[in-house]
Amino acid sequence: MMRAYKFSVSLLALFALIVLQANAEVILYEDFDYASNLDFGEVWEELAAGSGYGLMDENQGLWGSGMTIRRITDAVIVPGDAVTLTISRFRPWNGYIYHGDILAWDDQTNTGVVIGSFSFNTTVDPVSYTTEPIGSEYAGQRIGMTYSHTNWGETAWIQLEVDQEVKFVPLSPYPEEGANFVQLDVVLTWEQSEFISGQGITYNVYLGTEPNEHHPEYYGLTPVKTTTDDAADFFYDPEGLLNGLTYYWRVDALEPNEPMPIVHTGPVWRFTTAPAEVVIIQNPVGQTVEAGGTAEFSITAVNAETYQWYKDGIALDGQTAPTLVIEDVRIADEGFYYCVADNSLNIPAATNAVQLLTERLVGWWKLDGDLNDAVTEVYPEAVAHHGAAFDPNFADGIDGLALEMYGSPQDIVTMTDSAEFYNFYPRGYTVSAWVQTTRTGVWGAYVSKQGQNPARGFILTRNAAGNAVHTLRQSFVDLGSGVFIADGSWHFVTGTYDAATGTGRVYVNGVLSNQATSTGVPQPSPASLIFGAELPDGSVPHIGLLDDVRIWSYPLDAYAVARLYVEVKPDEEICLGYPEF
Structure with missing residues (x-):
């Protein structure tokens, strides 16, 4: 196959040798607007006729449904191309599916191997696909292609092009x-394609800050x-790099000729070099650990x-x-940790x-005539988050x-200083509440920590059908229980989230009602x-009674949830076997 070249002369010739520039080569171009016929059986081979295809005028070109055509060129494969x-x-409409294969054609066996394939369904036009550099096992075989419409389509032109530069x-x-954040002592390196190894290729390296x-x-x-x-010489060790600058570099291959x-x-x-001052690259990550366990926080910083x-x-x-390593973690160790890094600047x-x-x-809000957080009754050293409301009302x-x-x-209860503290929930949690309502037809949330734009957070709510729902935005979203709770009776609703597995669960009256796993990261x-509502403005309000709300910093198991229920309903019996979903 002949290689195509063009001479390129510019002002750079005053500073460097005039050199030859290699180009790609078009080996097939078929314009269906103006072809009088496809000459099937000689130039183009018809593999599947489909229906309705043919050469039309300049407004439609090649059109049809279910057709497949093949063309084998005279161009042969050079390894690395x-x-x-x-x-x-x-008319590149959505819903019209097209498919193209690039072939290596063996004349001895009269068969082809697909070396590149793509399907598309898009309004973008034209559409292209490029193979990886072709291996030496196909050397000397001819380049071909197949093309098909699986739906009605109208093709204007097709082109095959060989890129001799990629290797x-x-x-x-x-x-x-x-x-x-590249360090000033960086050494620039690159590797050579296997297809040109041993051919005496050298390189010019260019580097600077002006593109x-x-x-x-x-x-x-x-x-x-x-x-x-020599491959050992494929590097450049620059001197005098400065902090906080973007550098541009290029490596041109010089082919002997x-x-x-x-x-x-x-x-x-x-690449951009690191600034002179300290820059935090990686922040520590919040952790929830078992009491007596070990917590470890780490940071990565440049120039620290x-x-x-x-x-x-x-x-x-x-x-x-x-x-920072904290062993034997206790409640006294709980809090918010951060690190300050510095240098001589x-x-x-x-x-x-x-x-x-x-x-x-x-958190534990008994709601027994007040809005106080009773968690300190269990853990005296813990921080309580008491509730506040304009005019709270209480009933049996x-x-x-x-x-x-x-x-x-005005019914909404807001827990003080809770916004940051309760942001542990992406690491796992349990939220439970006793709820009584007769409301249906609209949703109604009774426990919520939900932000907007985008929506994120967890909710215990009731859907319009009157069923209990556990919601976690950016994860399993609305996990319905399928259990009707708007019957005027008291119901115990619990939601758990296990971050390790991405699994959310919803329990009603101590029994697992549904579960779902999501790869989303809340x-x-x-x-x-x-x-009392889904959002602080009172949107999606709860109408009814709410009692004994509790939150844990980890997901309770089914046994623990059942025990919470029977503590209040000791005459009830619960089967702790997991249902099949």
């Missing part, structure tokens, strides 16, 4: 394209290094020389390493503050009094924990 198939249509493209650049080719300081004017053909080498221009890569860890704004003595950088919790009951409950709600925004919510 890539082939691009491009298809253009008159000369340097591989695996380091730093990788777009890398940030505009019309600028007098354009990085591509003068190479900073010309390598030998007389009287002058053929230049294969490489892709432009870029010193570290200092803090808990709730107070510096921790002796904690001056990038990793004295421009400190602080990580995000992240929460440490133990697995425990973290499942155990003592209960909160009575009429659907007004994000923290900026909203406070509230009772």
Whole structure:
């Protein structure tokens, strides 16, 4: 196969050798607008006739449904080359499916092997697909293609093109394209394609900060290094890099040729060096651990020389390493931790503050005539989050009094200082409540921590059919129980989320009613924990009674949920076997 070249002369000729530039080669172009016929059986082979296809006027080209055609060119495969198939249509409608295969055709066996394949259903036009560099096992075989419509389609033209450049493209650049926070002592490296190994290929390396080719300081004017053909020399160790700048670099392959080498221009890569001041690359991650367990927080920072860890704004003595380890974790260790990193510039950088919790009951609102958080009755050293409402009303409950709600925004109970504390829920939680209502026809939420734009958070609610629902945004969303609770009786509703498995569960009256697993990753919510509606503005209100709301920092199992129910209903019996879903 002949290789095509063009001479390129520019102002750069004043500074560098005039060199030959290699090009791609079009080996097939069929314009169906103007072809008088396809000459099936000779040039194009009809593999499947389909229905209605044929050559139309310039408004429709080749059209039909279920047709498949094949064309084998005279071009032969050169190892390392890539082939691009491009298809253009008159009316690229969605719903019309097209398929193209690129073939390596063996004349000895009169068979072809698919070396590239794509299907498309899009309004984008034209559509192209390019193979990977073709292996040596197909050397000398002819390049061909098949093309089909599985639905009605109207094709304007088809093109096959051989890219002779791809094997000369340097591989695996380091730093990788777009890398940030690159150190000043970086060494630029790349690899050579196996298809040109041992052919005496050398490289020109270009590096600079100006990407505009019309600028007098354009990085591509003068190479900073010309390598030998030894792979050990495929690197460049720059000097004088500066902090906080974006550098552009390119590696051009020089193919031996007389009287002058053929230049294969490489892709432009870029990287940005680290600034002089400290930059936090990786923040610590919040954790919920068993009491007595170990918690570990780590950070990654660029240019950091010193570290200092803090808990709730107070510096921790002796904690001056990038990793903080807390053993035998107790409630006294709970809080928000962060690290401050610095260097000689004295421009400190602080990580995000992240929460440490133990697995425990973290909130308990008995609602027995007040809105206080009774968690300190179980854990005296814990922080309580008492509720506040404009005018709370109470009535007889499942155990003592209960909160009575009429659907007004004034009924909403907001837990103080709860927005950040209860953002542990993406790591797992349990929320339970006793609820009584007769409301149907609309949804009604009774426990909620939901933020908006985007919606995120957890909710215990009731759908319009009157069934209990456990909601976790950005995960399993609305997990319906299928259990009717709007019958005027008291019902115990519990939702759990196991972050390790992505599994959410909803229980009604101590019995598992439904479960679902999601790969979604719920994000923290900026909203406070509230009772009586889905949102703080009173949207999706609960009308009825609410009693004994509890929240845990981990998912309770089915036995624990059942025990909570029978504590209040000791005459009830519960089967603890999991139902099949």
